[in-house]
Amino acid sequence: MTGQKREAAIVGIHEFPSRDVEGELNPLQIKAISAAAALADAGLNWSDVDAIYDAGEGGGMGGLTIAEYFQINPRVIDTTSVGGSSYQFHAAHARRDIAAGKARVALLTYGSTAHSNARAIGVGGRGGGLHPVDNMESFPGMTLVANYAMVAHRHMHEYGTTSEQLAEISVATRYHAMRNPEAVAAMEALEFLDIRETTIEDVINSRMIADPLHLLECCMISDGGGAVVIASPEVAKNCKKPPVWILGTGEATKYPTMGGDITSSAAVISAPEAFGEAGVKPSEIDIAMIYDSFSITVLTLLEDLGFCKKGEGGAWVEGGKLRFDQPGGPALNTDGGGLSSNHPGMRGIFLLLEATRQLRGESTSQVKDAKLAVAHGNGGMLGARHSGGTVILGSD
Amino acid sequence: MNDITRPLPKLEELDTRPFWQATQKRQLTYQQCDNCGTIVFYSRAQCTGCTDSQLSWKTASGKGTVYTYSVVRQSYHPFFRNLVPYAVAWIDLEEGPRILSNITGVEDPLTQVKIGQSVAVVWEEHEELCIPLFKPV
Numbered sequence: 001m002t003g004q005k006r007e008a009a010i011v012g013i014h015e016f017p018s019r020d021v022e023g024e025l026n027p028l029q030i031k032a033i034s035a036a037a038a039l040a041d042a043g044l045n046w047s048d049v050d051a052i053y054d055a056g057e058g059g060g061m062g063g064l065t066i067a068e069y070f071q072i073n074p075r076v077i078d079t080t081s082v083g084g085s086s087y088q089f090h091a092a093h094a095r096r097d098i099a100a101g102k103a104r105v106a107l108l109t110y111g112s113t114a115h116s117n118a119r120a121i122g123v124g125g126r127g128g129g130l131h132p133v134d135n136m137e138s139f140p141g142m143t144l145v146a147n148y149a150m151v152a153h154r155h156m157h158e159y160g161t162t163s164e165q166l167a168e169i170s171v172a173t174r175y176h177a178m179r180n181p182e183a184v185a186a187m188e189a190l191e192f193l194d195i196r197e198t199t200i201e202d203v204i205n206s207r208m209i210a211d212p213l214h215l216l217e218c219c220m221i222s223d224g225g226g227a228v229v230i231a232s233p234e235v236a237k238n239c240k241k242p243p244v245w246i247l248g249t250g251e252a253t254k255y256p257t258m259g260g261d262i263t264s265s266a267a268v269i270s271a272p273e274a275f276g277e278a279g280v281k282p283s284e285i286d287i288a289m290i291y292d293s294f295s296i297t298v299l300t301l302l303e304d305l306g307f308c309k310k311g312e313g314g315a316w317v318e319g320g321k322l323r324f325d326q327p328g329g330p331a332l333n334t335d336g337g338g339l340s341s342n343h344p345g346m347r348g349i350f351l352l353l354e355a356t357r358q359l360r361g362e363s364t365s366q367v368k369d370a371k372l373a374v375a376h377g378n379g380g381m382l383g384a385r386h387s388g389g390t391v392i393l394g395s396d
Numbered sequence: 397m398n399d400i401t402r403p404l405p406k407l408e409e410l411d412t413r414p415f416w417q418a419t420q421k422r423q424l425t426y427q428q429c430d431n432c433g434t435i436v437f438y439s440r441a442q443c444t445g446c447t448d449s450q451l452s453w454k455t456a457s458g459k460g461t462v463y464t465y466s467v468v469r470q471s472y473h474p475f476f477r478n479l480v481p482y483a484v485a486w487i488d489l490e491e492g493p494r495i496l497s498n499i500t501g502v503e504d505p506l507t508q509v510k511i512g513q514s515v516a517v518v519w520e521e522h523e524e525l526c527i528p529l530f531k532p533v
Contacts, residue, residue, distance in 0.1 A: 123470045132411035136438045138403040139527050140498045141468065141476035142484040149466035150486060157464070157511045211467040211506065258435060258492040262464060383464075383486075 004279045007099035008106075009236040009243030010091075010356045010393070012042025012229030015335075016111070019186035019222035019342060023116045028058040028069055030111030030225035035070060038227035043240035044105060049229075051076035051103035053090035055346060058111060066109065076103045082253075083379025084291060087228070087348035088389025091375075092249035094230040104232045108352075111225035112344035115190065123209065133385070145218055145294070146210035147383040152296040153212055155263045158311065163212055165314035166295040167203035169332070170216045170339055172322035173292060174198045177336025180364040186341055190220055203295075217295035219338035219347075226349045228356075244359045247372075248278030248392040255385035263311075266388030267304035267376055274390035275306065280372055282306040287358045287373035288322075288330035289351035292337040297382055305376055305390070324365040330374075334358060334365040348377035352391065359395040371395055400475045404522060411440045414453065419526040422519050424458050426493045427451040437493035458517035460489040460530065467505045483509045487530055501531030508532070 014037035016030050025033075039045060052074040056062035062079030076097050080089045087108055094106035123143045155161045177183035178197050187195045198216060206215040236243040250273030252266035275281065282305055290301045299313040307329065308316040322332035333339075335354040338347045355373035357363045373393045380386035405416045415438070418425040427436040427443075430452050434445025443449035465485035471477050483505040488494050500518060502508035515530040 123472050130406060130409050132409060132438050132440060135405045135409040135412045135416070137496045139405060140484045140496055141402060141471060141473060141479070141482065142466075142496060143468055143471055145470075146466040146468050146484050150464040150484070153466060153511065154464035208467075208469045210469060213466075256486070256494055258437070258494060259488070260494070262486070 004247055006233060006245045006247070008095040008230050008232060009245045010228055010352065011231045011236050011239040011241060011243055012038040012044060013353045013356050014038040014041060014227050015182070015342070015350060015353050016225040017182055018189070019224055020115055020189040021113060021223045023113070025113065027111035027113055027225065031058055031066070031109035031227070032069060034111065034225050034227035035107055035109045038229050041241060042229045042231070043238070044229060046070060046072055048105045049107045050074055051094060051097055051106040053078045053080070053094055053106060053108045055079070055081040055086035055110070057346065082387035084293070084346040085348045085377030085379035085387045085389040086346060087352060088249070088375060088377040088391050089251055089387070091228070091230060091246055091352060091391050092251055092389065095246040095249060098230065098232045104235050106230040108228040108230070108349065109225070110227070110346060110349040112346065113223045114221050114345045115223040143210060144381065145213055147381045148294040148296050149210040149213040151262050151300060151383040155296065155299065156212065158263060159314065161299070161314035163204045163214070164200050165317055166217060166299060167200040168317040168320065168322065169292065169295040169298045170203045171198050171200055172320060173333050173337040173339045175323050176334045176365045177340030180336045180341060183336030183341035186220070186222055190222060213294055213296065219293050219343040220340070222342055222344050224342050224344040226353055228349060228352050242360060242396060244356045245394050246391060247280070247394045248274040248276065250274035250277070250390040252388045253386070254388070262383055263300065265300050265304050265378060265382060266386055267301050267378070267390060270388045270390040271305045271376070274392050278392035278394070280392060285330045285372050285374050286367050286370040287334065287355055288332050289355045289373060289375040290332060291347055291351065291376060291378040292333055292339050293343070293347070293378070293382070297378055298332065300382065301376055301378065305374060324367050331365065331367045334363050334367070346379070348379065348389070351375035351377055355393050359393060401522070402475050402527070405525060407524060412438055415439050416525045418453070419519070419528065420524070422526055424456045424489070424517055424528050425453050426456060426491065428454050435492050437495070454491070456489050456491045456493070460487040460515055462499065462509065462511055462513045462515060463488045463494060464511055465499060465509050467509070481505055485509070485530070487515060495528070498529050499531065500529040
């Protein structure tokens with residue numbers, strides 16, 4: 001591509017395999033185990049790391065706590081914490097810092113014991129702190145699921161989107177999950193009742209959690225974690241695995257405003273920036289790793305990323321085209337996604353991990369000759385305040 | 397006996413304290429800048445439209461429209477778990493602010509709450525403040 005820059009690449013990855021650590025590991029330990037494995041995957045060591053990117057979920061003082069725990073002395077610390085998309089922001093910042101010559105080897109880690117802690121993320125109470133948003137929005141009992149459901153309702157109202165169309169996303173994702181032994185093990189560990197490929201009827205016949213979202217349109221709540229190593233071209237050429245280049249990035253936020261359109265997200269801003277920087281079009285993308293907290297998240301983001309026009313997502317996803325073995329669209333969440341493989345609260349890192357596996361040829365639902373991937377994370381709440389981070393990745 | 401309540405706003409929260417104090421008089425309020433006209437909601441310390449912040453409090457009519465909603469079927473919260481199914485909604489007040497609340501006063505939220513529905517505020521009394529809920533009109 002003309003003007004496309006290859007200034008930083010993902011050279012090491014690890015996805016922590018367990019989704020239920022039974023209270024026997026803490027998030028810091030999951031982060032460290034994952035970091036060591038990702039560094040080994042790259043053929044690097046702790047001493048090579050000179051930049052830390054951390055969302056602070058391990059507690060303490062974010063990047064400072066991690067630096068000590070890993071016993072490294074980074075030249076760059078970035079503790080951007082914007083919810084589940086933090087890792088897309090981290091990848092963007094790591095590339096920027098490496099391109100600027102401030103760092104050579106960046107380490108991103110994630111660890112969570114949301115399942116062991118029995119955190120009722122989706123249907124628990126919200127708020128309670130002394131923050132103006134909590135003080136204004138805790139009293140009606142809006143669950144997280146209801147927040148996303150309100151986006152779905154408005155999408156249906158404006159564009160005629162149906163539950164059957166939304167279910168396509170759950171069905172495609174489960175199709176991929178059943179091919180990923182770690183996803184199947186995750187569903188077993190979390191005691192999913194019926195672990196098999198699903199149909200649209202299965203999804204719309206599953207129980208309603210918050211109208212119009214059904215159980216099988218909602219992500220799991222797992223333990224988990226992972227790590228990503230991003231390096232300069234000079235370092236990358238000596239790593240064990242082929243580099244996966246970060247070709248473009250975009251970052252944006254969105255929050256409730258007077259007259260605002262809840263059916264479009266921060267990706268409306270972040271995606272054109274990322275695609276423009278990479279010099280690629282959505283139609284060229286082989287792999288779409290899109291944050292699937294809920295079915296409606298993916299539908300909204302497919303539109304906002306430019307795969308189809310706003311409002312046309314429902315019709316666009318029909319016919320199973322998001323499956324890795326079907327033509328007509330990118331392969332969606334080929335690891336099984338947050339819906340059926342891994343969602344410990346902040347899923348963004350897994351989008352980078354599976355995109356990298358695809359571009360290396362290592363996925364369990366491998367798309368032949370996959371060259372380009374998009375990883376889009378959505379942090380916060382789609383139907384209220386949220387952050388969107390888009391990362392375009394490419395192989396050599 | 398049931399003394400579990402919905403999560404109540406805290407008057408010690410400084411940005412929204414005046415909003416909740418006004419609910420004691422059953423007033424639904426928002427801020428508007430005298431300098432640039434920007435409406436600020438939720439309430440806060442500075443105008444977000446200009447740097448010459450001159451925020452005044454205005455009282456809304458309490459009339460609005462359901463922008464979108466969901467009917468919650470499952471909640472683990474000790475108050476709301478017994479209330480399901482109940483409707484939560486983003487409501488566009490006729491003056492502009494979009495507020496999150498419940499649609500109340502309907503026998504069946506599954507069939508009687510609609511996007512675009514006209515609603516008006518009804519107040520739920522508590523010791524230190526009133527909670528603005530909305531019912532179809």
